[in-house]
Structures are given as C-alpha cells and as structure tokens.
Amino acid sequence: MAKIYSFGRTGVHPDERKDYTENKPIEKVKSGEFLYVAVNQHIGAPAKSIVKAGDRVLKNQVIAKGDAPVTSVVHSPVSGEVVEIKSMIFPNEQKNEVIVIKNDFKDEKVLGTETKREFKTNREEFINEIKNGGIIGMGGAGFPTYVKMNSPKDKKIDLLIVNGAECEPYLTNDYRVMLEYTNDFLNGISIVLDNLSIPECFVGIEENKIKAFELLSERVEDKRIKIKLLKTKYPQGAEKQLIYALTKRVVPIRKLPFEVGVIVQNVSTIKAIYDLIVFNKPLTERVLTCTGKGIKEPKNLYAPIGMSVSEIANICGGIYEECKYLINGGPMMGKPFADISLPITKTTSGLLFLTDEEVTVEEENPCIHCGRCLSVCPMGLNPTYLKEASDRREYEKMDDVLDCIECGSCSFICPASRELASSIVKGKQKYTKYLKRGK
Ligand code: SF4
Numbered sequence: 001m002a003k004i005y006s007f008g009r010t011g012v013h014p015d016e017r018k019d020y021t022e023n024k025p026i027e028k029v030k031s032g033e034f035l036y037v038a039v040n041q042h043i044g045a046p047a048k049s050i051v052k053a054g055d056r057v058l059k060n061q062v063i064a065k066g067d068a069p070v071t072s073v074v075h076s077p078v079s080g081e082v083v084e085i086k087s088m089i090f091p092n093e094q095k096n097e098v099i100v101i102k103n104d105f106k107d108e109k110v111l112g113t114e115t116k117r118e119f120k121t122n123r124e125e126f127i128n129e130i131k132n133g134g135i136i137g138m139g140g141a142g143f144p145t146y147v148k149m150n151s152p153k154d155k156k157i158d159l160l161i162v163n164g165a166e167c168e169p170y171l172t173n174d175y176r177v178m179l180e181y182t183n184d185f186l187n188g189i190s191i192v193l194d195n196l197s198i199p200e201c202f203v204g205i206e207e208n209k210i211k212a213f214e215l216l217s218e219r220v221e222d223k224r225i226k227i228k229l230l231k232t233k234y235p236q237g238a239e240k241q242l243i244y245a246l247t248k249r250v251v252p253i254r255k256l257p258f259e260v261g262v263i264v265q266n267v268s269t270i271k272a273i274y275d276l277i278v279f280n281k282p283l284t285e286r287v288l289t290c291t292g293k294g295i296k297e298p299k300n301l302y303a304p305i306g307m308s309v310s311e312i313a314n315i316c317g318g319i320y321e322e323c324k325y326l327i328n329g330g331p332m333m334g335k336p337f338a339d340i341s342l343p344i345t346k347t348t349s350g351l352l353f354l355t356d357e358e359v360t361v362e363e364e365n366p367c368i369h370c371g372r373c374l375s376v377c378p379m380g381l382n383p384t385y386l387k388e389a390s391d392r393r394e395y396e397k398m399d400d401v402l403d404c405i406e407c408g409s410c411s412f413i414c415p416a417s418r419e420l421a422s423s424i425v426k427g428k429q430k431y432t433k434y435l436k437r438g439k
Pocket residue numbers: 376377378379380381382383403404405406407408409410411420421424
C-alpha cells in the first residue's frame with residue numbers, strides 16, 4: 001500500500017461531485033466562426049494587442065504581447081480575420097481587451113508550427129521557448145511559466161513537483177489529461193527535468209484519482225519521476241500545502257517555492273510544454289471540465305482558447321432553466337460570472353453551471369465564536385479577526401491578509417455563513433492599494 005501524504009490537520013472536505021465527468025473521455029472541439037481571444041490571461045504586466053481590425057492572422061501567430069519582465073504572449077487559435085478589438089468585463093470585474101477573430105476554416109498555420117521537431121538546446125533557450133509559446137500556469141493562477149522556471153542563480157532547484165491533486169470539487173480535467181495523455185504528460189516532465197537540470201520530480205495525485213495514480217505508476221520509466229498519493233482533502237493542491245505534504249519543506253511566509261529548492265507545475269501546463277517543445281505548438285487550446293446540474297451533458301472538452309461560454313454550453317447540450325449560477329473554475333476558488341458571451345481563457349480549468357440544489361445561499365448570521373474557521377485555515381490565520389479588520393479598513397490589523405491563499409475553507413466551514421473569504425480577499429486588495437499609496 002502506497003504511503004499517503006497530506007499537509008496537516010487543517011483544510012476541509014467538501015462534496016467531491018466529480019462523478020458527473022470523471023468517466024467522460026475528453027472530446028476535441030472544433031473552433032466555431034468567431035473566437036474572442038483575451039489579451040490578458042496571465043498574472044503580471046498587461047500585454048497589448050499587436051493586430052488591428054481588418055488584419056489577416058494565421059493560426060499560432062502572436063497577436064498580443066507585453067515587454068515587461070513578467071508578462072505573456074497570446075497566439076491566434078485559428079486562421080482568419082481580425083474583425084474587432086473590444087473591451088469585455090471578465091469574472092472578478094476585470095476589464096480586458098478581446099481580439100475578435102473570424103475563422104476562415106482554412107487552418108493556415110505559421111510556418112513550422114504544429115510540426116514534430118528535434119529540440120535540443122540549453123536552459124536559457126528552453127525558458128525563452130516557454131515564454132514565446134505563451135505558457136502560463138493553467139491551474140487557475142496564470143503565472144507565466146518562464147518566470148517560475150527562471151529561479152535566481154543562487155537558488156538550487158532539486159525538485160519539480162507536478163500538481164495532480166485537483167482538489168477542487170467537480171473538476172476532472174487534470175485527471176482526464178493524466179489518463180488519456182499519459183505518455184505525453186510523463187515525457188513533458190522528463191523534458192522539464194532535462195532542460196532545467198532538476199534531478200527529481202514528485203507527481204502528487206489525490207486518492208480519489210486512484211486510476212491515474214496506478215496508470216502513471218505503471219507507465220513511468222524515467223527513474224527521476226516518483227508518483228505520490230495524496231489524501232483527498234481541500235486545499236491539498238495549494239502550492240505551499242502541496243510542497244509541505246510531499247517534502248515537509250516550509251515555504252517561508254510571502255516567499256516563493258524556489259526558496260526551498262522547488263518548482264511546482266500543473267498537469268495541463270506540463271502537457272502544454274510537451275506540445276510546445278515536441279510539436280512547436282503554442283498554447284491555443286486546453287482541456288476543461290463543463291459540469292454541474294445546470295448543464296444538460298456534462299463533459300470534459302479540449303477546446304480552443306477564445307471559444308465563448310455560450311458555444312461551449314451548446315456543445316454540452318445547452319443550459320437547463322434551473323441553472324442559477326455560473327462559475328469560472330472550481331466552486332471553492334472559482335469566480336462567478338453572468339455573461340455567457342465571455343470566452344474561455346488559458347486558465348479556465350472548468351465551467352460550472354449550478355442549480356439551487358447544489359448551492360447553499362444563507363443569510364450571514366452573527367459569529368458564534370466556535371473557532372472552526374481558525375481550525376481549518378491552512379495558513380494558520382484568524383479569519384474572523386481579518387474579516388472584521390478588512391470590513392472596517394483597520395489597516396494596522398490587516399497585514400496577515402497578504403498571507404491568505406483565498407482558498408475559501410473558512411467560509412465553507414462557518415456555521416453562521418459568515419462571508420469570511422470574500423471580505424478577506426477584498427481586504428487584501430484594499431490593503432495592497434494602501435501599501436502602494438505609501439500608507
Ligand atoms: S483566511 Fe484565507 S487562507 Fe485562511 S481559510 Fe480563509 S480563505 Fe483560506
């Protein structure tokens with residue numbers, strides 16, 4: 001029996017609800033007539049469109065880029081014509097520029113892309129290739145992968161961790177990638193280890209994905225890669241918690257994993273790296289889970305980035321009238337949205353179409369001082385204290401909000417339905433602005 005790893009006693013156990021899609025093979029989706037490609041899909045300095053209405057673009061052509069040290073490029077998922085560049089409001093009230101491309105269905109690609117190639121080079125060129133391929137963290141955060149890989153020279157990286165926890169309820173996209181693209185995934189890990197000279201890799205997979213754990217354990221040939229079983233618990237896949245669970249290394253407060261010699265990558269990001277390095281294919285499509293009782297046929301889809309949510313919903317048989325909530329991502333950390341004309345992005349791991357039956361909305365009640373929020377917080381914070389300080393803008397008490405990983409465990413467990421996480425997240429934004437203003 002394999003050893004089971006976990007990050008400690010904190011965390012919560014939400015209903016998994018993965019059964020809607022866990023046995024549904026990934027369906028490849030063809031691009032429709034219009035693609036809506038967001039210019040900013042990453043964390044970091046904004047990118048800017050480098051095309052204009054009327055321009056013809058090829059598939060895999062760079063259409064947006066930035067020049068700051070932390071930014072990302074965006075490629076066209078189809079060949080066709082740019083018909084408009086417009087502004088749209090994304091989940092979390094984020095205003096974003098969107099390049100609207102009319103697909104000509106000719107599938108004309110930039111020369112040399114999507115062609116098998118020999119890629120033998122050095123660390124710098126590899127990292128540059130990852131940058132030019134527009135690869136960003138596909139687990140939801142969207143941090144540019146080339147930045148993550150480019151750790152300071154004095155920090156020796158001795159371990160790559162691949163996050164196969166997929167601890168958010170409902171989502172099964174990483175699970176299906178591990179099951180269906182097993183060899184690409186394992187080869188992708190070897191490519192990263194070779195090019196960054198990292199001696200070892202742990203792939204962490206929760207117990208509820210035992211088939212993936214068994215399949216990878218059976219197929220893995222590269223002795224540097226070890227498949228590890230994690231306890232099913234939320235947020236087992238949060239970066240600091242995952243590192244601690246698998247290595248007992250503690251990433252210092254407000255520091256990054258390279259401080260403890262680790263780089264963490266998500267499953268889909270590894271697959272995207274494989275596609276880029278082996279087939280010269282930039283990141284223009286991804287696997288996502290469309291699920292919930294509000295959608296007629298829940299599915300795992302391999303869809304072009306820029307496809308609208310309404311089109312995705314139609315591919316899944318349409319939305320039931322009872323669907324009341326739309327969430328981009330998982331139910332714990334995902335962001336609600338109402339506009340189904342919005343497109344999917346590189347970080348859309350899932351689209352949840354939920355009914356009243358699946359969502360409990362209760363009025364906030366006074367705190368009964370039960371202490372449960374404290375006992376589950378994986379960062380050891382005091383959520384009730386931070387909520388009050390955030391609501392009242394008591395900046396002198398708010399410094400800890402910066403350590404909140406926005407996991408939502410405190411709100412999930414609260415018997416008084418206190419809106420802890422959302423207040424703390426807002427507090428984090430207010431406090432960051434306050435610090436920038438110079439207090
Ligand atoms: S305070 Fe932040 S890190 Fe702690 S449980 Fe709440 S959301 Fe998660």
